[in-house]
Amino acid sequence: MLVTGALDGHQPDYYKPYAPISFDKETYSWTDKVHITIVSPAWNSNEYGIDTIGDDSQFPIKISTSSHNLSQYKLVETSANSGIFSGEVTLTGFSHDVDGDGKTDTNPRTGGSGPNGGFLETKRDDGLTLSFEFAEGVVLTKSAHISWNVGQIEFSKTNYLTDEQVIVKVIDPDMNLNPDAVDNIKIDASSDSDVAGVNVVATETSDDSGIFEATLRLSQNEQSNANRLHAKSGDTIIAKYKDMTLPAPYSIDDEQDISTNASVGTFTEHSLLIDKIYLSDSLGKQIRQPHLNQKLQIITPIQNTELNPQNFINIIQITSDSGSVVSISWITGTLDKSQKFEISQSWLPKQKGQYTIEAFVWKSFDDPRPLSKKQIQQIIVQ
Numbered sequence: 001m002l003v004t005g006a007l008d009g010h011q012p013d014y015y016k017p018y019a020p021i022s023f024d025k026e027t028y029s030w031t032d033k034v035h036i037t038i039v040s041p042a043w044n045s046n047e048y049g050i051d052t053i054g055d056d057s058q059f060p061i062k063i064s065t066s067s068h069n070l071s072q073y074k075l076v077e078t079s080a081n082s083g084i085f086s087g088e089v090t091l092t093g094f095s096h097d098v099d100g101d102g103k104t105d106t107n108p109r110t111g112g113s114g115p116n117g118g119f120l121e122t123k124r125d126d127g128l129t130l131s132f133e134f135a136e137g138v139v140l141t142k143s144a145h146i147s148w149n150v151g152q153i154e155f156s157k158t159n160y161l162t163d164e165q166v167i168v169k170v171i172d173p174d175m176n177l178n179p180d181a182v183d184n185i186k187i188d189a190s191s192d193s194d195v196a197g198v199n200v201v202a203t204e205t206s207d208d209s210g211i212f213e214a215t216l217r218l219s220q221n222e223q224s225n226a227n228r229l230h231a232k233s234g235d236t237i238i239a240k241y242k243d244m245t246l247p248a249p250y251s252i253d254d255e256q257d258i259s260t261n262a263s264v265g266t267f268t269e270h271s272l273l274i275d276k277i278y279l280s281d282s283l284g285k286q287i288r289q290p291h292l293n294q295k296l297q298i299i300t301p302i303q304n305t306e307l308n309p310q311n312f313i314n315i316i317q318i319t320s321d322s323g324s325v326v327s328i329s330w331i332t333g334t335l336d337k338s339q340k341f342e343i344s345q346s347w348l349p350k351q352k353g354q355y356t357i358e359a360f361v362w363k364s365f366d367d368p369r370p371l372s373k374k375q376i377q378q379i380i381v382q
Contacts, residue, residue: 018042019134021142028146030093030122030245031106033179033208036063038075038132041083051077053085055113059133063089065146068121074114087115090179091122091146096252098175098244099186105177122146125248148174151243153187155262162233162264166216170202170258173210174245185212188240191231191264194224197238218264233265234310236367263369265306272312272335272371275301277359279379280344290381292352300343300359300375304335312371313362314343321354332364349381 019040028034043053054061055074063070075085093106112118122128126146134140151172160166168187175185182204190197202214216229218237224230231237240259250256265271279287280297290296304310311334318327329345349355359375362368 019132019140021130021132021140023128023130023142023144026144028091028128028144029149029173029176029210030091030124030126030146031177031179032091032173034089034091034128034144036075036087036089036130038085039083040085040134042134043085044077044081044083047081049080051085052115054132059135061114061133062131063118063120064129064131065091065120065122065126067123068110070110070112070114070118070120072113073118076115087118089114089118089120091128092119093122093177094124096245098177100242100244100255124148124245124252148245148247150246150256151175151241151258153239153241153258153260155237155239155260157262159263159265160218160237162218162220162231164218166218166229166237166262168200168202168214168216168239168260170212170241171210172212172241172243172245174243175212176204176208176210179208181207183212185241187214189214189216189229189237190240191218191229191237192235193232194230196224198224198226198229200227202241231264233306235264236261236363237264261367263363263367271304271306272310272361273303273305274359274361274372274375275303277301277357277375277377290349290379292349292381294349296347296349297344298347298357298359300345300361301340302335302343302361302372303340304338306337309334309336310371311363313364314345315360315362316345316347317358317360318347319356319358320351321356326355352381354378354380 019038022037024035045051052074055072060072063073075087078084078086092108094108095104098105108121109119110121128144128146131139131141153170156167177183185202187200187202200214202212205211216227218231219228220232238261240257243258244255246254277300280299298316300314313330313332315330319325327347331343357377361372
């Protein structure tokens, strides 16, 4: 069966329906712009002009979500005789407060006839379907998924010097509320020296990117204000973004703080220095030959080489000659600038043999950056 109405013998073939439909994404967020392409040489009826498809009742294009649709939506040939037709539709979501200010931040609406300027309402978890009646009774379709996303936040570096510029990036396609304009979101930034911190605006990198960036300046001597954050060497800085557009199985009203951290100051293996570890008794007398069931003190001499106080955790791990860990202990503390200190941790050997003692100094368990080279001491218990 052939369909009449095409010019110059270019008639869509009922038996060979060739018209691949493509979207620019497989999954969209609720306010994305959808770019549509249909390759259909059979509908290139005028090789010298620009053709259109979809805008008549006999061979319509319909674009729909689960509860709204656009009928007879027109696509336009990209150039004369190309046989490629394109258009776009902007998804407009539903009424929702995305920043917690009690106001709706979206403008849900449905309307338009194409090829551009079409709007289509969606739900959070929805589907997008385009159907094209290529020939009488021959309907070609293409579908995509619509869903919210869990946002991501990151610093541009893991370690910053004091008084350095800091860039914070948030990736959240759900906050690209207007794909034709640059959107903004808010980020909280704080440091160990200023836990209250500041609230800064992150700006979308382009109209339709869903990527937002904010710039902070660190300052050791000035208090936090606007985009300036008070932070000292040795601090951890934290950036936090409240995501109020979470995908299933979260509920629509759920929210989650998304955070990241970085360090301030140059944390190298020389930030803290460890001298050679040694053994002593409870009175501080050095033990050169340990014995079975003798209570030992493992002494770690440590020095802060920074000009600011440093928090640390000292971990002692003891392994047998077979490689089995027989003891792990730790102590947390703070060293003032240039302070020296001897850390003591006890151990009672219960078997004879050769043991390896390893001493680590990290910033913390949550932030296991080494502040010094580990020290290794081998002993024989008689």
